[in-house]
Amino acid sequence: MVSSLATTVLTILCGALYACSTPMSSRQVESGHGILSAPTSGIVVAQGSSFPFEFRDSNWCEDGYSPIAVWLTDYAPSASSLNSTGQFAEGGYTYYFGSYLIPNFGLPVLSGSIPPPSSLVFPVSSDLSAGDEVYLAVVETGNNCPPGLNVPPQYELSSISMTVG
Structure with a gap:
């Protein structure tokens, strides 16, 4: 009985050591965890107007603050659309709205940071025409995910479709 228990404990410890020593990937992207509650999917927005x-x-990593970046693309973005730093490559997006910091757990807005605005202005671009389908994409970054030290940032991608009016 003691031998069986010792073997079981040793097996569990060896498995845990193996899992802890496995290298983490340099980038991990998940889809659709944050919620874009506005605008609604399919909204028609004229160039130069706010929405x-x-x-x-x-906040899957339970960070005090969640960094997000907001983009506009002319294709449905996916995890493979992002580079190793959780951004769209130059030329891989139509417009960059900016980076914002969301305070969690009732924390105050950090000095020098910009919280997400309640509206954005649709860009004016000669590359876009009325009726074009575009996508509003938000990349959320998790910086302190378990198990903790030496874990690279993780990214979540959420998007909705919009129509140019």
């Missing part, structure tokens, strides 16, 4: 914006972060 509502609200993103509820998932």
Whole structure:
């Protein structure tokens, strides 16, 4: 009985040591965890006009603050659309709205940071025509995910379709 228990404990410890020593990937992207509650999918927006914006972060790493970046693309973005730093490559997006910091757990807005605005202005571009389908994409970054030290940032991608009016 003691031998069986010792073997079981040793097996569990060896498995845990193996898992801890396995290298982490340099980038991990998950899809659709945060919620883009505004605008609604399929909204028609004229160039140069404002539209509502609200993103509820998932804060899956339980960070005090969640960094997000907001983009516009002319294709449905996926995890493979992002580079190793969780951004779209130059030329891989139509417009960059900016980076924002969401305070979690009732924390105050950090000095020098910009919280997400309640509306964004649709860009004016000669590359876009009325009726074109575009995508509003939000990349949320998790910086302190378990198990903790030496874990690279993780990214979540959420998007909705919009139509140029």
